[in-house]
Amino acid sequence: MENQSFDARNKRNLEKLRLFAENSPTEIVQIFDIIPLGICITDAEGNFVNVNQVYCDFYGYSREELIGKSFLLVVPKEHRAEMQHLHDQFMGLQYEMQGKWKVTDREGKLHQILSNAAYLPATDTSGPCKMTFIVEAEKTEKVLYELEWAVQLLEKKISAQEVAQQLSNHDLRNNLASILQIVEILLNKDPTDEQKMWLSHLKRRSDDTLDMIKATSDYAQMEQGGYEPQKTSFSLIHMIRQELANLRDTITRKQVQISLQYQEKSLEPEQEVKVSADKFYIERMFHNLLLNALEASPEQQEVSIAIEHNGFFRITIHNGGVIPSEMRSNFFDKFSTSGKEAGTGLGTYIAKLIVEMHSGTIAYRSNKVDGTDVIIHLPSSILLPENDTETSDS
Incomplete structure (x- = not known):
C-alpha cells in the first residue's frame, strides 16, 4: 500500500x-x-x-x-x-x-x-x-x-451563531440593567415589607441572570479544557452561608433544617475556612448543588454540608431524598433532569465542569435508606494556611 x-x-x-x-x-x-x-x-x-x-x-x-x-x-x-x-x-x-x-x-x-x-x-x-x-x-x-x-x-x-449570541447577550444585559435600576429606585421609595421582599427577589434573579450571561462563554471553554480559574483568597464558610441566605425562600418553603460542619463538628459562628479558588464559579457550584439538595429533600428534614480536610479536601452535601433510577447513570450529564417543570438539567453538569476545572472530582451515592450524598474532592492545596495574610473577599 x-x-x-x-x-x-x-x-x-x-x-x-x-x-x-x-x-x-x-x-x-x-x-x-x-x-x-x-x-x-x-x-x-x-x-x-x-x-x-x-x-x-x-x-x-x-x-x-x-x-x-x-x-x-x-x-x-x-x-x-x-x-x-x-x-x-x-x-x-x-x-x-x-x-x-x-x-x-x-x-x-x-x-x-x-x-x-x-x-x-x-x-x-x-x-x-x-x-x-x-x-x-x-x-x-x-x-x-x-x-x-x-x-x-x-x-x-x-460565526453567525456567535455573532447572534453576542448581540442577544448584549440586549439581555441592557434590559436587565434597566430592570435593576428600576428595582433600586423602588427600594428607595419606602416599600411595604411584602413589596420589599418581592423587589429583593427580583433583584437577586436579575443579578443571577447577568452572572449566567457572563459565564456562557466560560462554560464553553471549560468543556474544551481551556478555561484557567481566576483564583483569589476568600472564606468558603462565608460563601456557603451567603448562598444559603440567597436560598432562604426555598428553605422556608420546604421547612428544612440546615447543618454546616467542619472536621465532623458543628461550625462555630465566627469560624472560617479560607481557600484559594475561582470565587465566582465556586459560588455557582454551591448555588446549583445546594438548590438541588433543597429541592430534592423531603419537607421538614435536614440538609447538611460537611467539610473535611485530612490529607484531602472533601465537601459532602447531603439530603434525605433519593435520585430517580432513570437519572443515576447520567446524573452529571448535560440536560439531565427529572420531575422538575422548570429544570434545565444543567445544574449538576455545570457543577462538574467547575469541580474539574479546579482539578477535582465529583460523585454521588444515593439510596432510599441513607438519602443522597454529593461528594466533591478538591486538591488539598486549595485550603490556605490559617495564618494566611492575603486579602480576603469575605
Missing part, C-alpha cells in the same frame, strides 16, 4: 472538521451530511459508531447495516490483520494517520481510497474514538474543491 498525504490545504480543512465534530457533538450528524467526504467514527475496538451518507453510498451499505459492525467489513480479507494492527496502533499512539488503501464495497468490488484519520479523546458519555475521512482516489480534486466550500459554509454558520 502506497502512503500518500493529502495536500496542506486539505489537511487544514480536515483538522477543522475534526474540531467541529469534537466541539459540536449534538450537531455531528448535520455536520457529516453536508461534507462531500465519506466519514466514519469507530470505537477503540474498531466498531462503527457513526457514518455519514457519503460513506454509506460509497460502500453500498445502509447506516443500520454498519453501526456496531467492525470496520474490517470493508477491508479485503488479505489485509484485515494488517489493518486491525494499524487501527490498534493508532488508538494507542493517537497520531494522525494518512494513506492510500484498497477497500471493498458490498458487491466485493475493489476501490482505491485516500484516507485521513484523527483521534477523538474520550468524553463523559463515550470512550476514545477514531474519525476517518475517505475519498475515492480518482475523484480527489473534485472532492477537495467541494470540501473547501463545505468548510467555509460551516465556518460562516458558526
Whole structure:
C-alpha cells in the first residue's frame, strides 16, 4: 500500500472538521451530511459508531447495516490483520494517520481510497474514538474543491451563531440593567415589607441572570479544557452561608433544617475556612448543588454540608431524598433532569465542569435508606494556611 498525504490545504480543512465534530457533538450528524467526504467514527475496538451518507453510498451499505459492525467489513480479507494492527496502533499512539488503501464495497468490488484519520479523546458519555475521512482516489480534486466550500459554509454558520449570541447577550444585559435600576429606585421609595421582599427577589434573579450571561462563554471553554480559574483568597464558610441566605425562600418553603460542619463538628459562628479558588464559579457550584439538595429533600428534614480536610479536601452535601433510577447513570450529564417543570438539567453538569476545572472530582451515592450524598474532592492545596495574610473577599 502506497502512503500518500493529502495536500496542506486539505489537511487544514480536515483538522477543522475534526474540531467541529469534537466541539459540536449534538450537531455531528448535520455536520457529516453536508461534507462531500465519506466519514466514519469507530470505537477503540474498531466498531462503527457513526457514518455519514457519503460513506454509506460509497460502500453500498445502509447506516443500520454498519453501526456496531467492525470496520474490517470493508477491508479485503488479505489485509484485515494488517489493518486491525494499524487501527490498534493508532488508538494507542493517537497520531494522525494518512494513506492510500484498497477497500471493498458490498458487491466485493475493489476501490482505491485516500484516507485521513484523527483521534477523538474520550468524553463523559463515550470512550476514545477514531474519525476517518475517505475519498475515492480518482475523484480527489473534485472532492477537495467541494470540501473547501463545505468548510467555509460551516465556518460562516458558526460565526453567525456567535455573532447572534453576542448581540442577544448584549440586549439581555441592557434590559436587565434597566430592570435593576428600576428595582433600586423602588427600594428607595419606602416599600411595604411584602413589596420589599418581592423587589429583593427580583433583584437577586436579575443579578443571577447577568452572572449566567457572563459565564456562557466560560462554560464553553471549560468543556474544551481551556478555561484557567481566576483564583483569589476568600472564606468558603462565608460563601456557603451567603448562598444559603440567597436560598432562604426555598428553605422556608420546604421547612428544612440546615447543618454546616467542619472536621465532623458543628461550625462555630465566627469560624472560617479560607481557600484559594475561582470565587465566582465556586459560588455557582454551591448555588446549583445546594438548590438541588433543597429541592430534592423531603419537607421538614435536614440538609447538611460537611467539610473535611485530612490529607484531602472533601465537601459532602447531603439530603434525605433519593435520585430517580432513570437519572443515576447520567446524573452529571448535560440536560439531565427529572420531575422538575422548570429544570434545565444543567445544574449538576455545570457543577462538574467547575469541580474539574479546579482539578477535582465529583460523585454521588444515593439510596432510599441513607438519602443522597454529593461528594466533591478538591486538591488539598486549595485550603490556605490559617495564618494566611492575603486579602480576603469575605
